[in-house]
Structure formats: C-alpha cells, structure tokens
Amino acid sequence: MPVAERAHAARGALDALWAALRYCYPLLLVLLLWELVARAGLVRPLFLPTVTTVLEQFWVLLFEGEIVAPLLVSLYRAFAGLALAVVFGVFAGLWMARSKWAHWALDPLVSLGFPAPKIAFVPIFILWFGIDHLSKILLVAFTCVFPMIVATYHGAAAVSRTVIWSAEAMGTSERKLLSRIIFPAAQPYIFSGVRVTVPVALIIAFTAEMIAGGGGVGAALMFAQRFFQTPTVFVYILVMLATGLVLDLVILRLRHWLIPWDDEAV
Amino acid sequence: MAVSVAPRTWWSGGSYPNWLRAAGRYLPIAIVVAVWQLVVELDLVDRAFLPSFGETVRALWEMTRNGEIVVNLLVSLYRALGGLVIGSVVGVAIGLAMATSRRADQFLGPLVATTYSLPKTSLVPLFILWFGIGNVTNMLSVMLACLLPVIVSTYHGVKAVPPVIVWSARAMGTPHRLILWRILLPSASLSIFTGIRIALGFCFVLTISAEMIASRTGIGKLIFFYGESGAYAYMFGGLLAIVIVAYAADRALLAAMHYLLRWHDSIHAAHAGG
Numbered sequence: 001m002p003v004a005e006r007a008h009a010a011r012g013a014l015d016a017l018w019a020a021l022r023y024c025y026p027l028l029l030v031l032l033l034w035e036l037v038a039r040a041g042l043v044r045p046l047f048l049p050t051v052t053t054v055l056e057q058f059w060v061l062l063f064e065g066e067i068v069a070p071l072l073v074s075l076y077r078a079f080a081g082l083a084l085a086v087v088f089g090v091f092a093g094l095w096m097a098r099s100k101w102a103h104w105a106l107d108p109l110v111s112l113g114f115p116a117p118k119i120a121f122v123p124i125f126i127l128w129f130g131i132d133h134l135s136k137i138l139l140v141a142f143t144c145v146f147p148m149i150v151a152t153y154h155g156a157a158a159v160s161r162t163v164i165w166s167a168e169a170m171g172t173s174e175r176k177l178l179s180r181i182i183f184p185a186a187q188p189y190i191f192s193g194v195r196v197t198v199p200v201a202l203i204i205a206f207t208a209e210m211i212a213g214g215g216g217v218g219a220a221l222m223f224a225q226r227f228f229q230t231p232t233v234f235v236y237i238l239v240m241l242a243t244g245l246v247l248d249l250v251i252l253r254l255r256h257w258l259i260p261w262d263d264e265a266v
Numbered sequence: 267m268a269v270s271v272a273p274r275t276w277w278s279g280g281s282y283p284n285w286l287r288a289a290g291r292y293l294p295i296a297i298v299v300a301v302w303q304l305v306v307e308l309d310l311v312d313r314a315f316l317p318s319f320g321e322t323v324r325a326l327w328e329m330t331r332n333g334e335i336v337v338n339l340l341v342s343l344y345r346a347l348g349g350l351v352i353g354s355v356v357g358v359a360i361g362l363a364m365a366t367s368r369r370a371d372q373f374l375g376p377l378v379a380t381t382y383s384l385p386k387t388s389l390v391p392l393f394i395l396w397f398g399i400g401n402v403t404n405m406l407s408v409m410l411a412c413l414l415p416v417i418v419s420t421y422h423g424v425k426a427v428p429p430v431i432v433w434s435a436r437a438m439g440t441p442h443r444l445i446l447w448r449i450l451l452p453s454a455s456l457s458i459f460t461g462i463r464i465a466l467g468f469c470f471v472l473t474i475s476a477e478m479i480a481s482r483t484g485i486g487k488l489i490f491f492y493g494e495s496g497a498y499a500y501m502f503g504g505l506l507a508i509v510i511v512a513y514a515a516d517r518a519l520l521a522a523m524h525y526l527l528r529w530h531d532s533i534h535a536a537h538a539g540g
Contacts, residue, residue, distance in 0.1 A: 026373045027380060047396055105294045112295060115516035116509045117470035120486060122478060123493025123501055128315060203385040203471075210387060211478045211490075218388075222479070225391035233395070237388045244383025 049231045054238070057231035066220065067239060074216040075243070077133055078205040081140025082197060088141070089148025090190060094178060096149070097156035110149055118143040119204065122211050131214040140204045144197045151196070155189025156182050187259050195251050199244055206240060217243075317499035326503035334488065335507050342485040343511070345401060346473040349408025353469075354462050357413045361420025361458075362446065378417055386411035386468075387475045399480045408472045412465035419461025423454025456530055459523045466519055470512050 031051050037043065038050040045053070061067050095102040121139060129135035159182050167177055209218025217236055224232035282290075299319050305311055306318035317325070329335040363370040364378075386407055393403040427450055435445050451458075477486030485508050492501040 022372075023376055026376050030377070104291075108292050108294050109298065112509070112513055115467055115512045117467070117474050117512055119471050119478070120474045120489055120505055120508050123490055124505065127493065127498065127501075199383050199385075202383075203387065206385045207387040207471075207475045210390070211475065221388060221391055225395060228395070230395065233392055237384070237392065240388045241380065241384040244385070245380060248383055 046228060046230055049234065053231050054234045058235045058238070061232065061235055067235070070215060070217045070220045071239060071243065074202075074205050074209065074218065077136040077209075077216065078140055078198075078201040080133075081137040081205065082144055082194075082201040084137070084141035085144035085148050085197065085201075086190075086194060089145045089193070090152045090183075092145075093149045093152025093190075094156050094182060094186070096153045097182070098174070098178070106149070110146060114146040114150065119207055119211075122208055125208075126212055131212050135212070136205055136208045136214070136216075139208050140201045143204045144201050147197050147200065148190075148193050151189050151193025152186055155186030155193075158189070159185045191255050191259060195248070195255070198247055198251055202240075202244055202247070314498070317502055321499040322502040322506055325497075325499040326506055329500065329503055329507075335485070335504065338483060338485045338488045338504075339507060339511065341483045342473050342477065342508075345404045345476075345484065346408060346469040349405040349472070350412050350462075350465055350469040352405070353409040353412030353465060354416050356409070357416025357461070357465075358420050358451075358458060360413070361417040362424055362450065364417070365421045365424035366446075366450070378414065382414050382418070386472060387479075390476045390479050394480055399482065404473060404476045404481070404484075407476055408469050411468040411472045412462075415464040415468065416458065416461040419457045419464070420454060423457025423461075424450050426457070427453040455527055459519075459527065463516070463519055463523075466515060467512075470508070470515075474508070 034048070035051045038045065038048050038053075049057075058067070092102075092106060096106050097103075118139065121142065122135075125135040125139045125142075129138055163181060163185075164177065167181055172180070205216065206218040206221075209216035210222050211218075213219045213222070217239060221233060221236040221240075224230075224236065302316075303319045306313060306316055326335065360370075360374060364374050365371070389410065390403065390407050393406055397403045397406070431449060431453070432445060435449055440448070473484065474486035474489075477484035478490045481487045485504060489501055489504040489508070492498070492504060
C-alpha cells in the first residue's frame with residue numbers, strides 16, 4: 001500500500017473514531033458525573049457505587065460465569081416465546097386478513113387482549129406451568145402474539161387489491177396467493193412487528209424472572225438486591241441494557257439482509 | 267382494526283339495528299366465556315387450576331362490595347396515570363427540545379438511544395434500594411418507561427412538520443414561542459398521541475410489575491397475594507378487573523384522541539389500530 005493511501009486510511013479511521021467519540025460524549029459525561037458523585041462521598045456506596053467498582057464487579061461475575069449462564073437462560077426464554085408468537089401471530093394475522101370469519105372471531109379478542117397488561121398473568125402462568133422455563137416462554141408468547149397478529153394483519157390487508165385480483169384472474173390458488181404474494185408483501189410489516197416485539201419479549205422474560213424467580217438475569221438481579229449487593233445490581237442492569245442494544249442492532253442488520261428490497265426506516 | 271380494510275360480514279349489512287350489530291361484533295368474547303364456563307362445568311379441567319367464569323365474577327363482585335378491589339385499583343391507577351402524565355409532559359418537552367435544537371439533539375439523542383431498550387422494570391430493585399417500597403419507586407419507574415416512547419414520537423412528529431409552514435410563520439413575524447404552540451405541537455399531535463398510547467400500555471405493565479416485585483398495596487399485589495395463598499377465584503377476579511380497566515383506558519384515550527384531533531386530516535385513516 002502506498003504511503004499516501006495508508007495515511008488516508010489512517011485518517012479515515014481517526015475520523016470515524018472522532019465521530020464515535022463525539023456521539024458518545026453525553027454518555028461518557030454521565031458516567032464521569034456518576035463516578036465523581038460516588039467518589040466525592042455525596043451518597044453512600046450502598047446506594048451508588050463508583051463506576052469502577054461496578055466494572056470490577058462485572059469482571060468478577062464474568063469469570064465466575066454469573067453473567068453468561070443467566071443471560072443464556074433469559075435469552076432462551078425470550079426467543080422461544082418470541083418464536084411461538086411469530087408463528088402463531090403470522091398465521092392468525094394472514095388468516096384474519098383473508099377470511100371474514102376469522103376476522104369476526106379474532107378481532108374482538110385481539111382488541112381486548114392487546115391493551116391488557118399481560119404481566120399480571122404471571123401468577124396464573126406459574127399456577128398452570130410451574131416456575132421454570134415453560135411458564136416464562138408461554139407468557140412471552142402470550143404477550144408478543146398480539147402485536148405480531150396486528151402487524152401481520154395490517155401488512156396483509158395493505159396488499160393492493162388489484163395485485164390480488166390479477167393473481168386470482170390468472171387462476172392462482174388461495175395457497176399460492178398466500179405464499180407467493182401476500183406473505184412476501186407483508187414481510188416488511190412482519191419484520192417491523194418483530195423489531196417492536198423483541199424488546200417486549202426481553203422485558204417480559206426479565207420481569208417474569210424478577211417476579212417469580214427461577215433463574216435468569218431477572219432472578220439474579222433480585223437476588224443481588226435482596227442482599228444489598230448494589231454493584232451487582234448495577235452490573236445486571238447494564239447487562240440488560242447492553243442486551244437490548246445489541247439485539248436491536250442485530251435485527252436491523254438482519255432486516256437489511258433478509259428484505260433488501262425494502263428500505264423502510266421504521 | 268382498520269375499519270376500511272375489514273371484510274364485509276353478514277352483520278355489517280345495512281338491515282340490522284345497531285345493538286344487534288354490536289352484539290354480533292362482541293359475540294366471540296361471549297363464546298370464549300361460554301366455553302370457559304362449560305369446560306369447568308363438565309370437569310374437563312381441574313377446578314383447582316381454573317375456577318369457572320361464574321366463580322370468578324362472584325369473587326370479583328365480593329371484592330367490589332367489601333371495597334378491596336376499588337381501593338387497590340385506585341392506588342394502582344393513581345400510580346400508573348400519575349406516572350403517565352408526568353412522563354408524557356416531560357417527554358413532549360424533551361422531544362420538542364430535541365427536534366428544534368441541534369445541541370439538545372446531539373446531547374440527548376445518544377442517551378435516549380441507549381436507554382430506550384433497557385427494560386425499565388430492571389430499575390425497580392434499584393429504586394427500592396433508593397426510595398424504599400411505595401409510590402415514589404412505582405411512579406418513578408412508570409414515569410421513565412412512559413418518557414421514552416413519548417420523546418421518540420414527539421421528536422418524529424415535530425421533525426415531520428413541513429418546514430415551509432414554519433418558514434411562512436416566521437416570515438409573518440410569528441415569535442418562536444407561538445411557533446411551538448400554534449404550529450409544531452398541533453401538527454405533531456397525532457404522533458404524540460400515538461406515543462402516549464404506547465406509554466399507556468407501559469404504565470399498567472410497570473405499575474403491576476413493580477407491585478408484584480415489592481409492594482404493600484395495589485392491584486398487582488392483590489393478584490399476587492391471592493395467587494400465593496391459593497384463592498384462585500379471587501386471583502382471576504382481580505385479573506379480570508385489571509383487563510377491563512386497561513381496555514377501558516385504551517378506549518378512553520382513543521375516544522379522547524378522536525375528539526381532540528377531530529380537525530386532523532388523517533385521524534380517521536390513521537387510527538384504527540389494535
């Protein structure tokens with residue numbers, strides 16, 4: 001590589017770093033303020049440990065396997081529930097858009113179930129499915145299925161009538177119509193639905209663990225709080241924050257890769 | 267669901283009176299309730315796991331008569347709606363500031379983006395540590411959860427205002443404050459309401475979660491308490507009450523939105539969802 005080009009590349013990297021730093025400066029400022037307040041002894045360490053203590057605690061917990069294992073448990077619950085919700089939601093949404101009977105039967109149930117705070121069902125799900133994986137997975141599915149139905153329905157209902165009529169006029173069967181036209185056309189909506197629902201799935205999995213215990217990051221967080229291990233509490237909160245952020249980025253990338261023809265920025 | 271795309275059905279023809287049409291629309295819920303009652307009556311499921319609909323309603327009625335449900339619902343509603351109102355007001359202010367000032371955007375943007383995906387329930391244990399168990403912990407977490415969707419929807423709503431309108435107003439000498447009140451906020455109102463509707467859902471979830479995690483009062487605590495003590499008819503009764511309240515609150519917000527924004531072009535088309 002010629003020197004000039006190398007210098008150019010280096011400057012490009014430096015510019016990128018500078019841009020990232022400029023984007024992140026409010027976050028760094030908040031962390032700095034936090035560190036200063038905690039160091040100055042304005043509050044008791046029990047209430048607000050220093051950032052450095054929290055980071056040290058993060059390393060300790062990481063090497064003890066206290067972060068990866070509970071995180072995997074929580075992620076498994078969130079994604080198993082989400083997968084169920086996507087499958088059921090897409091089927092129900094497509095069905096509602098194509099059949100007036102399905103619409104009649106499901107519409108009032110969806111409009112009643114959508115605004116209901118599903119987290120209140122935790123005691124019932126514990127009663128029916130125990131406190132281990134199953135109750136949490138099903139609660140996540142139960143919560144996520146409503147936004148998935150609505151997203152799919154809107155996507156399928158938004159398919160232009162003329163496209164459907166043309167396909168029908170050419171003798172396309174209902175099944176082909178669904179798989180070749182309506183489902184692909186509804187995909188961007190379905191994907192937006194998934195993007196909206198992933199954080200919901202995480203929230204429900206974490207929260208159900210916080211309420212009912214049974215392993216996972218939520219349960220670990222509550223456990224730390226009960227024993228006043230404030231640095232550990234902060235570590236788990238930051239882990240939840242990072243998980244949400246990383247997943248959102250992954251989903252955006254996935255969307256770009258799966259449906260490159262749709263550049264909608266919802 | 268969007269009315270415009272709903273398939274025509276036998277009851278949506280013109281010849282039925284309104285009450286019959288409404289009954290036809292809500293018939294599926296009645297069918298679900300009937301199936302629930304039948305399944306229990308016929309002993310297809312263990313009564314210990316599922317009280318019948320009749321027992322649930324009786325339990326709910328009893329709790330209403332002795333005031334238990336009313337008191338706890340009021341406590342929860344106070345926390346949920348109080349947090350929602352504070353969160354919405356602050357959220358609109360922050361969203362507006364971010365949309366109109368580049369410096370505010372540069373400073374708050376990254377903070378909003380990073381905290382958006384944090385499950386706000388995770389803050390409950392921390393707040394318990396700081397403020398103890400009670401209204402402050404509960405309302406603060408509700409407030410934070412409601413804040414972010416309102417910030418984001420306000421921001422996008424204000425950003426979507428055609429700059430031509432703002433320029434014309436400025437050219438006619440409208441002061442900055444009036445541009446906010448007369449132009450930016452009204453144009454963004456539909457988007458803001460959409461954010462508030464999302465926040466409304468969050469406020470119930472947060473209130474109930476916080477009450478279930480640690481509380482002495484509230485509907486979440488009541489449901490959890492009856493669940494733990496094995497009085498399942500009462501647990502279902504409490505749950506029925508909160509489902510009805512959440513549904514009513516959502517409908518009330520929609521009705522308020524339709525009334526307040528009746529002048530808005532896209533209110534009829536844009537708002538049917540969910």
